[in-house]
Amino acid sequence: MADKQFKKKISDALDNNVLRGALGRFGDTYITAREKAYEGYDFPSIRENIVKVKSYAASHLDEMIDQFEKAATARGAKVFRAATGEDVKKYISELAKRQGVKHIVKSKSMASEEILLNKALMAEGIDVQETDLGEWILQLAGQHPSHMVMPAIHMTKEEVADIFSGHLQRLSQPVITELVKTARVELRKKFLEADMGISGANMAIAETGTLMMVTNEGNARLTSTLPRVHVFLVGIEKLVPKFEDATHILQALPRSATAQQITSYVTMVTGPTPAYYEDGSVKDKEFHIILMDNGRRKMYNDPKFKKTFQCIRCASCLNVCPAFQLVGGHVYGHIYTGGIGTILTNFLNSENDAKNPQNLCLQCGKCAEVCPGNLDIPEMILELRNRMGEKQGLPFTQKFALDVVSNRRLFHSLLRVASKAQKPFTKGQPVIRHLPLFLSGMTEKKSLPAVADIPFRDVFKTIKQDVKKPKGKIAFYSGCLIDFVYPRIGEGVISALNEKGYEVVFPEGQSCCGAPATYMGDRTNARKLAIMNIEALNAESVDYVVSACPTCTHALKDSFQELVEDDPGLAARAAELSRKSFDFSKLLSDLGGLEPGGDGVPLKVTYHDSCHLKRKMGVYAEQRKLLSDTAGVELIEMKESDRCCGFAGSYSIKFPELSEPILERKLNNIEATRAKVVAVDCPGCLMQISGGLDKRNPNIKVVHTAELLFEKRKKNSKKN
Amino acid sequence: MANARSAELYDGFKAKLEAVSGECYRVETEEEAGKLIGTILKDKGVQNVALLEGEVSKKGNFAQQLKFMNIDVMSDNFRKVTPDAQAGITQVSYAIAELGTLVQADDDANVDQRLCSTLVPIHVAVIRTEKLLPSLAETMSTIHRLPRIPGFVGFITGPSRTSDIERVLTIGVHGPQQLIVVFVD
Numbered sequence: 001m002a003d004k005q006f007k008k009k010i011s012d013a014l015d016n017n018v019l020r021g022a023l024g025r026f027g028d029t030y031i032t033a034r035e036k037a038y039e040g041y042d043f044p045s046i047r048e049n050i051v052k053v054k055s056y057a058a059s060h061l062d063e064m065i066d067q068f069e070k071a072a073t074a075r076g077a078k079v080f081r082a083a084t085g086e087d088v089k090k091y092i093s094e095l096a097k098r099q100g101v102k103h104i105v106k107s108k109s110m111a112s113e114e115i116l117l118n119k120a121l122m123a124e125g126i127d128v129q130e131t132d133l134g135e136w137i138l139q140l141a142g143q144h145p146s147h148m149v150m151p152a153i154h155m156t157k158e159e160v161a162d163i164f165s166g167h168l169q170r171l172s173q174p175v176i177t178e179l180v181k182t183a184r185v186e187l188r189k190k191f192l193e194a195d196m197g198i199s200g201a202n203m204a205i206a207e208t209g210t211l212m213m214v215t216n217e218g219n220a221r222l223t224s225t226l227p228r229v230h231v232f233l234v235g236i237e238k239l240v241p242k243f244e245d246a247t248h249i250l251q252a253l254p255r256s257a258t259a260q261q262i263t264s265y266v267t268m269v270t271g272p273t274p275a276y277y278e279d280g281s282v283k284d285k286e287f288h289i290i291l292m293d294n295g296r297r298k299m300y301n302d303p304k305f306k307k308t309f310q311c312i313r314c315a316s317c318l319n320v321c322p323a324f325q326l327v328g329g330h331v332y333g334h335i336y337t338g339g340i341g342t343i344l345t346n347f348l349n350s351e352n353d354a355k356n357p358q359n360l361c362l363q364c365g366k367c368a369e370v371c372p373g374n375l376d377i378p379e380m381i382l383e384l385r386n387r388m389g390e391k392q393g394l395p396f397t398q399k400f401a402l403d404v405v406s407n408r409r410l411f412h413s414l415l416r417v418a419s420k421a422q423k424p425f426t427k428g429q430p431v432i433r434h435l436p437l438f439l440s441g442m443t444e445k446k447s448l449p450a451v452a453d454i455p456f457r458d459v460f461k462t463i464k465q466d467v468k469k470p471k472g473k474i475a476f477y478s479g480c481l482i483d484f485v486y487p488r489i490g491e492g493v494i495s496a497l498n499e500k501g502y503e504v505v506f507p508e509g510q511s512c513c514g515a516p517a518t519y520m521g522d523r524t525n526a527r528k529l530a531i532m533n534i535e536a537l538n539a540e541s542v543d544y545v546v547s548a549c550p551t552c553t554h555a556l557k558d559s560f561q562e563l564v565e566d567d568p569g570l571a572a573r574a575a576e577l578s579r580k581s582f583d584f585s586k587l588l589s590d591l592g593g594l595e596p597g598g599d600g601v602p603l604k605v606t607y608h609d610s611c612h613l614k615r616k617m618g619v620y621a622e623q624r625k626l627l628s629d630t631a632g633v634e635l636i637e638m639k640e641s642d643r644c645c646g647f648a649g650s651y652s653i654k655f656p657e658l659s660e661p662i663l664e665r666k667l668n669n670i671e672a673t674r675a676k677v678v679a680v681d682c683p684g685c686l687m688q689i690s691g692g693l694d695k696r697n698p699n700i701k702v703v704h705t706a707e708l709l710f711e712k713r714k715k716n717s718k719k720n
Numbered sequence: 721m722a723n724a725r726s727a728e729l730y731d732g733f734k735a736k737l738e739a740v741s742g743e744c745y746r747v748e749t750e751e752e753a754g755k756l757i758g759t760i761l762k763d764k765g766v767q768n769v770a771l772l773e774g775e776v777s778k779k780g781n782f783a784q785q786l787k788f789m790n791i792d793v794m795s796d797n798f799r800k801v802t803p804d805a806q807a808g809i810t811q812v813s814y815a816i817a818e819l820g821t822l823v824q825a826d827d828d829a830n831v832d833q834r835l836c837s838t839l840v841p842i843h844v845a846v847i848r849t850e851k852l853l854p855s856l857a858e859t860m861s862t863i864h865r866l867p868r869i870p871g872f873v874g875f876i877t878g879p880s881r882t883s884d885i886e887r888v889l890t891i892g893v894h895g896p897q898q899l900i901v902v903f904v905d
């Protein structure tokens with residue numbers, strides 16, 4: 001759970017308008033700029049190629065390192081394998097001593113940040129200069145980078161000018177071109193006097209011993225041209241098998257990182273190159289390559305985290321992250337920031353340092369969609385969360401709530417009690433303050449919808465299904481929200497499937513899908529619920545299992561299988577369930593959609609994509625077609641329709657300060673369409689968005705696709 | 721050489737280079753190249769230039785032509801002169817049409833090639849039109865097929881740039897502020 005100090009950091013970051021301005025502006029333009037940069041290129045196939053070469057390197061790591069060392073040594077390089085950051089520091093400071101080095105220039109190296117190399121070298125009395133503009137600013141300011149690609153994105157030109165003024169003892173004006181000029185002049189001196197250069201690399205080619213750097217400013221070129229000693233500090237994850245393999249990464253890295261077709265410079269160094277020595281002679285440099293482990297192998301040896309080797313450090317996962325966009329990098333507390341940074345921190349630094357930041361992940365999956373290394377970062381973060389949950393246990397309130405949820409009888413009878421008890425507070429308004437324990441019993445700030453008078457499981461018994469000669473049988477899995485809060489959605493589901501000629505059953509033994517437990521890192525309760533539902537739904541006895549909540553569908557399709565994989569009997573049943581489970585819109589559209597219909601009354605509708613439905617299941621066209629095929633419905637697309645609404649299960653309760661601005665943005669996009677109705681396919685999104693609209697613009701209604709179809713297609717419907 | 725093909729590659733290259741604030745020209749002869757470069761540099765008020773002699777510049781008498789136009793030509797001692805030179809002229813190995821990218825791939829990893837193209841505020845790159853390659857992928861395999869991969873291979877695409885302060889694009893950081901490319905048929 002997020003501790004107090006961490007919360008404080010978040011609120012400081014949120015109060016920092018500069019940061020929010022810079023990050024916001026960038027985040028707004030990044031997505032379209034990136035798409036434009038990839039125009040005419042097939043991102044999925046570039047990504048596939050990257051995965052191919054990187055995963056090969058990951059599973060032949062020793063071979064790669066040996067090959068690289070052999071090739072680089074053959075070209076005259078000295079290669080050193082460093083197990084830890086301490087080894088690196090020792091090696092470089094001894095080398096510097098041996099070579100009589102006084103001035104070092106560095107081009108960007110996150111690996112050196114990771115081990116705090118500068119500090120160690122400066123302690124030896126050596127002058128160390130960062131030369132990447134952003135890094136240099138941070139060095140002068142005594143700060144860490146907040147972003148892997150744009151280290152100083154959190155600072156304004158005014159702040160930079162102040163730092164320069166202080167450092168140079170003369171006034172710098174806050175004019176960006178002037179500041180850049182100042183940096184050029186100041187750093188030029190440093191380049192010319194430096195006797196050692198230290199660089200990072202974006203790739204290390206095993207076949208040829210080549211190091212590649214992808215940069216814009218030209219500092220990497222100068223660092224590898226001027227000083228007579230050159231050291232490359234390279235994490236072992238940079239290895240790529242063959243020279244031509246670099247092509248794929250060069251195709252993706254600039255486009256994903258800064259939306260450029262290619263950076264101003266790509267520099268490839270193979271072995272020592274000639275340099276000028278002080279006496280004016282030209283000779284080969286003293287050339288060293290350090291391959292650093294520092295916790296990486298442990299990460300790649302862990303089957304759940306092996307894929308991190310495929311990361312090319314483009315930082316696009318940060319750029320699209322709704323949480324990162326609000327709080328920036330420094331909240332993450334260490335060198336590597338954002339989702340991928342949290343994972344790296346966990347292994348390269350310590351589990352303890354990852355404990356707080358892992359909470360920031362909304363599990364919206366936007367990062368996985370754009371990642372050129374095809375990493376499922378949210379899954380990995382969840383895995384971290386689970387491991388932490390198992391090790392440290394959850395706080396009492398959460399644990400208690402999750403224990404209650406996984407006890408079906410107790411949970412359901414509490415919900416029934418809640419439905420009665422809330423009466424005096426709702427005053428006829430379908431909104432109350434305190435509700436479902438399945439949201440972990442910590443709700444305070446947020447207004448939530450009321451528990452329905454009659455849960456769907458009771459409504460179901462009163463529905464007359466008029467299906468002549470049924471084509472088959474479908475089990476409906478309602479999930480908690482539809483069962484106890486939004487039973488109308490269930491009615492819509494049944495009516496549509498009846499129309500397709502299927503009889504729908506409601507297995508009574510079903511209970512919560514376990515998502516709250518899963519997302520809070522409580523695998524024990526999640527497993528308990530998985531088994532309960534696998535048994536209750538008895539997939540073997542029906543043609544399909546349908547759910548109208550994508551989070552539940554994801555559980556039915558994927559999580560259950562994972563949770564019971566150690567038990568062959570259950571695993572087989574889970575696989576059967578997975579195969580037969582569909583989300584409502586997907587199933588309905590697979591079954592051929594509905595006959596033409598609809599009341600024809602004009603209604604402007606906009607659509608919000610649920611993170612799980614769009615990205616876990618790839619369903620986004622189906623429901624749009626169902627809706628726009630309904631007479632009367634005019635579908636208007638909103639901006640960023642697939643951007644998370646900020647609900648993310650218990651997130652809105654854990655971090656209302658983040659969930660709210662994320663929701664805010666969604667509401668702005670909704671209002672801009674002037675639609676009267678927002679259609680959604682997820683009851684969680686429904687609850688979040690209508691909670692927000694309720695306060696701001698109660699004229700706009702949020703309706704589940706199933707319910708909207710139901711209402712619009714009702715015979716002789718009275719319009720309202 | 722199929723002229724239509726090279727025209728297509730050249731047009732592609734030019735469009736890409738101009739999109740990243742580079743200047744692009746094409747001439748028939750070495751002689752014309754020298755003249756054009758002189759005129760451009762004069763126009764920009766350049767009074768001295770570091771010239772790394774290459775096959776084209778020699779054939780085209782660059783040094784003489786430039787001197788004739790009152791531009792000081794420095795063609796050795798580059799470690800001393802390039803930090804203050806107003807421009808640098810080098811011949812590069814390849815160009816990539818797909819990206820508007822120049823490739824420096826001298827087999828001896830010539831350090832002067834790098835000094836004359838990195839330390840100066842204006843870099844003039846000369847290249848034979850036939851050295852235009854269509855794509856990044858073909859460039860990578862062309863480099864790999866060389867007898868050995870040069871110690872230093874540099875891709876250059878436009879002038880140096882940064883967006884490190886407030887994400888505002890600024891041209892000209894540690895490398896050149898201007899990049900001028902002259903293709904010679």
Ligand code: SF4
Pocket residue numbers: 310311312313314315316317318340367370371372373374375377
């Ligand atoms: S995880 Fe993917 S998106 Fe994030 S930095 Fe790595 S490659 Fe880029």
